[in-house]
Amino acid sequence: TAPFDVMARRRDFPILSRRVHDLPLVYLDNAATSQKPRCVIDCETRYYSEYNANIHRGIHSLSQQATNAYEEARDAVQRFIHAARREEIIFVRGTTEAINLVADSYGRRLGPGDEILVTEMEHHSNIVPWQLLCERRGAVLRVAPINEAGELILEDFERLLGPRTRLVALTHLSNALGTINPLKRLIVLAHAQGAAVLVDGAQAAPHLGVDVQALDCEFYAFSGHKVYGPTGIGVLYGKAALLAEMPPYQGGGDMIRQVSFAGTTYNDLPYKFEAGTPNIAGGIGLGVALTYLQSLGLAAVAAHEQALLTYATVRAAATPGLRVIGNARAKASILSFVLDGVHAHDVGTILDREGVAVRSGHHCAMPVMDHFGLPATVRASFALYNTHAEVDALFAALAKVREIFP
Numbered sequence: 577t578a579p580f581d582v583m584a585r586r587r588d589f590p591i592l593s594r595r596v597h598d599l600p601l602v603y604l605d606n607a608a609t610s611q612k613p614r615c616v617i618d619c620e621t622r623y624y625s626e627y628n629a630n631i632h633r634g635i636h637s638l639s640q641q642a643t644n645a646y647e648e649a650r651d652a653v654q655r656f657i658h659a660a661r662r663e664e665i666i667f668v669r670g671t672t673e674a675i676n677l678v679a680d681s682y683g684r685r686l687g688p689g690d691e692i693l694v695t696e697m698e699h700h701s702n703i704v705p706w707q708l709l710c711e712r713r714g715a716v717l718r719v720a721p722i723n724e725a726g727e728l729i730l731e732d733f734e735r736l737l738g739p740r741t742r743l744v745a746l747t748h749l750s751n752a753l754g755t756i757n758p759l760k761r762l763i764v765l766a767h768a769q770g771a772a773v774l775v776d777g778a779q780a781a782p783h784l785g786v787d788v789q790a791l792d793c794e795f796y797a798f799s800g801h802k803v804y805g806p807t808g809i810g811v812l813y814g815k816a817a818l819l820a821e822m823p824p825y826q827g828g829g830d831m832i833r834q835v836s837f838a839g840t841t842y843n844d845l846p847y848k849f850e851a852g853t854p855n856i857a858g859g860i861g862l863g864v865a866l867t868y869l870q871s872l873g874l875a876a877v878a879a880h881e882q883a884l885l886t887y888a889t890v891r892a893a894a895t896p897g898l899r900v901i902g903n904a905r906a907k908a909s910i911l912s913f914v915l916d917g918v919h920a921h922d923v924g925t926i927l928d929r930e931g932v933a934v935r936s937g938h939h940c941a942m943p944v945m946d947h948f949g950l951p952a953t954v955r956a957s958f959a960l961y962n963t964h965a966e967v968d969a970l971f972a973a974l975a976k977v978r979e980i981f982p
């Protein structure tokens with residue numbers, strides 16, 4: 577296979593040629609949201625300028641064209657995550673809505689004393705929906721702790737699993753630490769106790785290959801905007817047999833078969849879970865984004881990003897007063913760190929002045945910050961279009977921070 581040509585890929589992303597404070601943009605906030613390639617931007621424009629129409633209802637040409645494009649996007653998602661069946665792909669707003677859908681619908685089978693197991697490294701969107709569910713159903717939330725390297729402690733995870741565990745909800749790749757969880761093993765352990773598993777794939781989808789059949793997870797959630805697609809669109813994958821048994825999440829148009837005041841029947845999968853007019857342009861754009869990413873070769877992209885992370889980690893180790901937060905053996909795409917004596921927000925502000933975009937804060941993972949006794953970290957996160965020169969720009973900018981805060 578051809579080597580990964582990062583400079584050619586950069587030309588696919590129009591925004592990368594812009595300047596910030598009259599300096600070239602160095603965009604290292606990809607874990608928050610990724611930039612969009614021209615093919616995704618063009619496809620949204622084409623939809624609105626050529627065949628904008630509502631889907632699934634109209635028999636006129638535009639509606640059929642829009643319906644076809646939207647349903648082809650579902651096929652692209654199915655291919656991307658290797659789902660067995662297209663009706664297992666439910667379009668939602670994003671990871672957050674996907675998790676809330678499962679908490680609301682699947683959650684109705686939980687009762688008092690039933691347990692949900694999450695990990696200490698979860699994003700708030702994989703914590704709060706379960707807390708709300710526990711309040712509604714009298715269930716109990718258990719938390720598997722992490723070690724000082726930011727890895728899940730396997731013995732504790734196993735110890736916390738039991739016959740009362742109905743659901744395990746955990747991230748594939750931590751957005752605050754970059755830790756990759758050994759999912760396959762954890763899912764086998766959960767299944768041995770009869771628990772269903774929901775995987776938060778928001779960070780993993782752009783960086784790690786996803787094969788929901790190989791993982792054998794019950795649910796997998798991810799967001800379009802982190803995988804080079806539009807905002808406001810995301811995916812919930814669920815095993816068909818489970819989805820078929822689950823009650824609808826929201827009521828409205830498209831999710832019904834027959835409505836009368838005597839009673840209503842629901843549509844087939846996946847439409848049962850897709851009430852109302854969806855983000856049509858977003859869905860079509862997500863399909864294009866995933867097809868684009870796959871066309872580059874996921875392994876080549878992952879190798880490029882891993883090289884960037886390794887290089888950044890080496891440079892971090894050579895930077896006095898810089899402490900990396902999250903030193904797991906298996907990591908991807910994310911370097912979280914603190915600079916002694918400088919608040920993360922000051923670091924972020926000075927980096928911005930140098931054209932370098934990073935995230936400073938708690939990364940919607942306050943329990944992770946609590947674990948490390950920090951209010952915030954600085955997070956540089958890499959995407960397929962980042963370069964070694966940009967890593968150098970990051971460290972040059974960090975040297976400026978040190979000049980200002982000696």
Ligand code: PMP
Pocket residue numbers: 607608669670671672673699701702747749750751776778779799940
């Ligand atoms: N989980 C993880 C691990 C994330 O990084 C994010 C986004 N920061 C989410 C869930 C939530 O995704 P969204 O805001 O797109 O719903």
